[in-house]
Amino acid sequence: MAHTPLGDRVRQVPATDPIAMCRSYDYVDAFEVHLPVQDATPPKEWVLRGLDGVPPFVARAASLLGIGDSPDDELGGWTLVESSADVVHLSQALPLLRVNLVGRRVSPYRRSMTTIVDYDRPAARLIWAVIGIVHRRAARRVITTAVAETGGMERGA
Helix, strand or coil: CCCCCCHHHEEEECCCCHHHHCCCCCEEEEEEEECCEECCCCHHHHHHHHHHCCCHHHHHHHHHHCCCCCCCCCCCCCEEEEECCCEEEEEEECCCEEEEEEEEEEECCEEEEEEEEEECCHHHHHHHHHHHHHHHHHHHHHHCCCCCCCCCCEECC
16 A cells, blocks of 8 residues: 555544444444644545545455445445534445444544444454454545645644
C-alpha cells in the first residue's frame, strides 16, 4: 500500500464512540488521526470518498463479504443511519455478519473512525480474523481521505 503523508499520524485507539459503547458486539476497533490543518469536511464525505478509493485488493476482500455489491448506489450498499456535520453512521447487513461504521469529526483537527461487527454465523469469526487484517489497513487510508483534496481547510496555529 502506498505511503500517505498522514499515515504516520493515524493511531489505533480504544473504541469509545458512543454508538459502540451503547451496545454489545463481537468485534470493534477505532482509529483516529490528528490533522495538520483545520478540516471542515463532513464525515459522510471523507468516509464515502475513502471507501471508494481503497486499493483493488481491499475492494476484492470486501466483495467476498458482500460489501459494495450495489455499484449504482451512492452509498455502495451501505444504509445511512445518521449523518450530520460531525458524524456519519453507516450500516450494512451481510450474509455472515453486520457491520456498522462510524466516522466522527471529534474536533477541527481530529477525526475518528469506529468499526463495529456482529457475527451472524459461526464462520464469520474465522473469516473476519483474515478480512480484519485488510480492514485495519484500509481504515488508515479511509480516515485520512480528502484532507489534501478539499478546499476550505486552514493551517493550524
